[in-house]
Amino acid sequence: MDDDYDDYDDYEDEEESERLYSYDRNSLSANYYTYLTDSGRNSPTPPAPPSSNTAPSYYPPVSTAAPTTGPASAVPSSIVRNLTAPSLQQQQKPSKNPNSRPSTPQAGSNLNTPKRTQQVKNLQTEAASPSGSRVSSEVDLSTFRRNQLQNIAKATSVPRKAVKPRAVEKDLINLIVVGHVDAGKSTLMGHLLHDLEVVDTRTIDKFRHEAARNGKASFAYAWVLDETEEERERGVTMDIGRTSFETTNHRIVLLDAPGHKDFISNMITGTSQADAAILVINATTGEFETGFENGGQTKEHALLLRSLGVTQLVVAVNKLDTVDWSMDRFEEIRNNLTVFLTRQAGFSKPKFVPVSGFTGENLVKRMDLRWYDGPCLVELIDSFKAQAPQSDGPLRIGISDVLKVSSNQLVVSGKIESGEVEKDDKVYIMPSVTAATVKECANNDGWEHCFAGDFILLTLQGTFEPESVQAGSVIVRSGPDTLIPAKKFEVRLVVFEIATPIIKGAKSELYSHSLCMPCTFTKLIHTINKSNGEVLKQRPRFLAKGSTAVVEIETEHDVAIEAFTSCRAFGRVTFRSGGNTIAAGIVEKVITPQ
Ligand code: GTP
Ligand code: MG
Numbered sequence: 001m002d003d004d005y006d007d008y009d010d011y012e013d014e015e016e017s018e019r020l021y022s023y024d025r026n027s028l029s030a031n032y033y034t035y036l037t038d039s040g041r042n043s044p045t046p047p048a049p050p051s052s053n054t055a056p057s058y059y060p061p062v063s064t065a066a067p068t069t070g071p072a073s074a075v076p077s078s079i080v081r082n083l084t085a086p087s088l089q090q091q092q093k094p095s096k097n098p099n100s101r102p103s104t105p106q107a108g109s110n111l112n113t114p115k116r117t118q119q120v121k122n123l124q125t126e127a128a129s130p131s132g133s134r135v136s137s138e139v140d141l142s143t144f145r146r147n148q149l150q151n152i153a154k155a156t157s158v159p160r161k162a163v164k165p166r167a168v169e170k171d172l173i174n175l176i177v178v179g180h181v182d183a184g185k186s187t188l189m190g191h192l193l194h195d196l197e198v199v200d201t202r203t204i205d206k207f208r209h210e211a212a213r214n215g216k217a218s219f220a221y222a223w224v225l226d227e228t229e230e231e232r233e234r235g236v237t238m239d240i241g242r243t244s245f246e247t248t249n250h251r252i253v254l255l256d257a258p259g260h261k262d263f264i265s266n267m268i269t270g271t272s273q274a275d276a277a278i279l280v281i282n283a284t285t286g287e288f289e290t291g292f293e294n295g296g297q298t299k300e301h302a303l304l305l306r307s308l309g310v311t312q313l314v315v316a317v318n319k320l321d322t323v324d325w326s327m328d329r330f331e332e333i334r335n336n337l338t339v340f341l342t343r344q345a346g347f348s349k350p351k352f353v354p355v356s357g358f359t360g361e362n363l364v365k366r367m368d369l370r371w372y373d374g375p376c377l378v379e380l381i382d383s384f385k386a387q388a389p390q391s392d393g394p395l396r397i398g399i400s401d402v403l404k405v406s407s408n409q410l411v412v413s414g415k416i417e418s419g420e421v422e423k424d425d426k427v428y429i430m431p432s433v434t435a436a437t438v439k440e441c442a443n444n445d446g447w448e449h450c451f452a453g454d455f456i457l458l459t460l461q462g463t464f465e466p467e468s469v470q471a472g473s474v475i476v477r478s479g480p481d482t483l484i485p486a487k488k489f490e491v492r493l494v495v496f497e498i499a500t501p502i503i504k505g506a507k508s509e510l511y512s513h514s515l516c517m518p519c520t521f522t523k524l525i526h527t528i529n530k531s532n533g534e535v536l537k538q539r540p541r542f543l544a545k546g547s548t549a550v551v552e553i554e555t556e557h558d559v560a561i562e563a564f565t566s567c568r569a570f571g572r573v574t575f576r577s578g579g580n581t582i583a584a585g586i587v588e589k590v591i592t593p594q
Pocket of ligand 1 (some may be wrong): 179180181182184185186188189218219235236237238257258259262318319320321322354356357358359413475
């Protein structure tokens with residue numbers, strides 16, 4: 001591997017490499033901001049193409065094959081409608097503030113009870129964009145706080161009542177839909193929701209009518225998930241669209257990711273919450289190639305899925321109506337992608353399904369196609385396996401949005417990754433070590449005792465300093481299982497297709513759950529042979545594209561992440577630089593100051 005870079009001695013020229021990798025918040029985020037500013041808004045030209053990601057497989061292959069499904073005709077009688085369908089029309093993503101950190105919209109989702117929708121509406125109008133900074137809370141722990149942390153960790157855990165998770169009829173699966181820009185992700189899922197009767201025909205007709213007035217009639221189904229005015233005007237998803245539906249065996253929380261490279265941080269945030277994924281491919285002549293080759297997002301999205309621990313994958317080969325349902329085209333795409341997905345991204349036996357999100361074939365009803373008699377899309381979704389929720393583990397709630405702040409009250413939304421929480425619980429918010437009491441707490445279905453896997457809205461009482469709680473903060477309890485924030489971590493990562501190798505001292509931006517923080521590669525510890533895990537080289541001078549390595553990183557401020565073995569969600573990290581994802585991996589060790 002290093003041999004490939006023998007003639008890269010120039011990279012010893014640290015100045016040059018450091019310049020390329022140095023973190024400059026403005027330049028780093030330039031594309032993002034330009035895209036959002038008025039001048040950039042109408043620019044039809046997307047930003048510079050990303051590097052393609054042809055990193056070899058990092059993880060041992062796992063079976064992603066969705067089990068074969070039931071009887072041939074079966075349009076699952078099964079498919080059950082969303083319980084709160086009518087409110088879908090009313091929901092709106094929070095408006096996108098160019099200065100605010102991209103985050104996952106959760107408030108106002110149709111998952112909310114009417115009471116909560118009302119509450120959130122009020123909060124949204126009151127909230128003065130508390131998460132105003134793109135980078136997560138800039139907290140450096142003082143000696144006082146460090147001592148406080150030690151006491152928190154030493155405290156004996158408050159015994160919890162025996163955990164009796166709600167009896168749920170169906171497991172929950174968080175499903176992310178990814179793929180190159182314009183692959184038809186939102187249209188596909190909007191049409192599916194309509195066919196499942198989660199969205200009624202009147203709503204679609206209304207969208208079609210309104211979209212036609214803006215010359216965008218073909219986006220009617222996409223409007224189900226593209227809720228903001230700007231997304232609809234531009235015809236581009238900018239933030240994760242979220243809704244829910246049910247299949248025979250599962251409750252599905254659907255996360256519709258943006259495909260445009262400028263919004264990849266939102267895609268990463270969504271992916272870090274996902275258990276399974278649909279990769280949407282545009283089969284139109286020339287379009288699969290654009291998405292798959294250099295500059296396309298197909299490979300980057302697939303690698304990100306895998307690097308962030310999503311192992312279950314279905315590939316929806318979409319827009320087949322534009323190539324007359326050609327078997328040759330389907331096979332060409334399947335063959336090319338299978339090689340990449342299995343050999344380089346580490347998925348094993350991904351399932352492929354031919355569909356048209358626009359005309360609606362093979363979504364909830366099997367299509368009568370000469371060359372395909374496999375399951376339709378919803379049957380494949382139904383065959384995903386749910387993660388066993390970690391309700392009896394230590395409490396970990398990743399905050400993804402701060403909806404309202406005052407000096408003594410906070411309203412936040414987030415996901416419980418482990419443990420359970422209810423009213424009156426005493427908690428701490430990391431990394432700022434802020435004590436709080438849970439005043440109100442409810443999950444998407446209005447339950448007040450919430451468990452691992454739930455997306456929740458929490459009202460917290462305490463004494464809150466400005467900016468001390470942000471997207472990327474984590475709610476924990478005291479006791480030996482608490483989360484100790486730190487700045488230094490040992491990370492095992494895979495390096496993506498990058499133009500310049502990573503050297504010691506290189507700057508980057510670290511992403512984990514909803515966190516985003518500048519960081520530095522402080523030590524390159526060793527490279528690893530990805531096929532057998534053996535150490536290849538101690539203290540390498542640089543990390544070439546495709547290499548797997550263990551490194552030490554230091555974040556600019558204390559952050560709440562932990563070893564992957566302690567909590568999967570907070571142990572997955574991604575590194576970005578210059579607008580591209582340069583590496584991704586898992587935290588092996590937290591290095592806490594002595
Ligand atoms: P981003 O979220 O911005 O990445 O786009 P997307 O992947 O969600 O694509 P979207 O659903 O917004 O669709 C883009 C365009 O493709 C719209 O004009 C759709 O009508 C069109 N489209 C989507 N699916 C199909 C399809 O199956 N057939 C045809 N002919 N057009 C489609
Ligand atoms: Mg979209």
